[in-house]
Amino acid sequence: xxxxxxxxxxxxxxxxxxxxxxxxxxxxxxxxxxxxxxxxxxxxxxxxxxxxxxxxxxxxxxxxxxxxxxxxxxxxxxxxxxxxxxxxxxx
Amino acid sequence: xxxxxxxxxxxxxxxxxxxxxxxxxxxxxxxxxxxxxxxxxxxxxxxxxxxxxxxxxxxxxxxxxxxxxxxxxxxxxxxxxxxxxxxxxxx
DNA sequence: CAAATACATCGAAACATTTCAATATATCAA
DNA sequence: TTGATATATTGAAATGTTTCGATGTATTTG
Numbered sequence: 168x169x170x171x172x173x174x175x176x177x178x179x180x181x182x183x184x185x186x187x188x189x190x191x192x193x194x195x196x197x198x199x200x201x202x203x204x205x206x207x208x209x210x211x212x213x214x215x216x217x218x219x220x221x222x223x224x225x226x227x228x229x230x231x232x233x234x235x236x237x238x239x240x241x242x243x244x245x246x247x248x249x250x251x252x253x254x255x256x257x258x
Numbered sequence: 259x260x261x262x263x264x265x266x267x268x269x270x271x272x273x274x275x276x277x278x279x280x281x282x283x284x285x286x287x288x289x290x291x292x293x294x295x296x297x298x299x300x301x302x303x304x305x306x307x308x309x310x311x312x313x314x315x316x317x318x319x320x321x322x323x324x325x326x327x328x329x330x331x332x333x334x335x336x337x338x339x340x341x342x343x344x345x346x347x348x349x
Numbered sequence: 350c351a352a353a354t355a356c357a358t359c360g361a362a363a364c365a366t367t368t369c370a371a372t373a374t375a376t377c378a379a
Numbered sequence: 380t381t382g383a384t385a386t387a388t389t390g391a392a393a394t395g396t397t398t399c400g401a402t403g404t405a406t407t408t409g
Binding site for chain 3: 235
């Protein structure tokens with residue numbers, strides 16, 4: 168995995184709100200609706216939108232439109248690649 | 259692993275210079291001297307010092323003084339804990 | 350179609366990070 | 380002990396991130 172990609176994913180993972188979103192995604196069995204995020208993150212709507220965008224830009228989540236709503240899924244493949252990279256750092 | 263800790267490690271990993279330091283640490287068989295960093299990172303000495311501090315504060319590297327010199331080693335245990343956390347995000 | 354709902358984008362304020370020159374500290378060498 | 384070397388700290392400029400109010404854009408519902 169390229170340094171740029173590692174950097175972007177790490178940056179996406181370096182904020183408590185975004186970590187929480189990923190954790191809740193896991194709790195919800197890998198399918199979270201945008202409006203559900205407001206239930207566990209106390210931020211204004213544009214801020215939540217911003218955080219979701221960071222995760223999407225890092226390819227950590229896949230965004231699916233469902234009419235007015237937006238649904239998120241974890242991108243396991245990217246997470247696996249990131250973990251693989253981290254493992255190559257070990258001796 | 260706590261969200262705070264994940265945040266701090268991710269932040270440490272979210273800079274190209276710091277990623278490079280960890281990669282070179284691996285190349286050097288897990289034992290890098292401070293002055294060697296200047297060979298592959300084109301930044302002023304205080305900047306390198308700053309980056310190394312971020313890695314140390316995140317516990318990603320262990321710092322050992324050797325007289326005038328400083329030696330770094332990867333903290334594999336923390337990296338493992340971080341990887342374990344990332345794996346819990348998967349379904 | 351009009352109003353309501355869900356989400357995104359813009360612009361600006363507040364805050365954090367990165368970078369370097371200058372300076373400090375600690376150790377080694379003569 | 381004096382000078383040289385290795386690294387850390389300080390302070391400030393430049394840049395990036397986070398946050399929100401205001402507003403824009405789809406989509407659904409009445």
